[in-house]
Amino acid sequence: MPTYNISKPKSDRADKPAFRRCLDCREEFLSSWSGERICRRCKSDDESVRAARHFDGVAFQ
Numbered sequence: 911m912p913t914y915n916i917s918k919p920k921s922d923r924a925d926k927p928a929f930r931r932c933l934d935c936r937e938e939f940l941s942s943w944s945g946e947r948i949c950r951r952c953k954s955d956d957e958s959v960r961a962a963r964h965f966d967g968v969a970f971q
């Protein structure tokens with residue numbers, strides 16, 4: 911039986927910083943790993959929207 915290299919590397923693109931297309935705005939951005947598919951700008955937009963909703967009706971100081 912031939913010996914296969916069990917520890918052969920998978921796609922070396924995964925889990926490494928790379929330019930990927932944002933699922934939201936479709937712009938390319940530097941994502942820090944393969945699971946990061948939303949650019950920082952869209953993420954922060956989303957968070958600010960959520961924060962606005964969360965604090966809706968609450969007095970902001």
Ligand SMILES: [Zn+2]
Nearest residue numbers: 932935949952
């Ligand atoms: Zn985006």
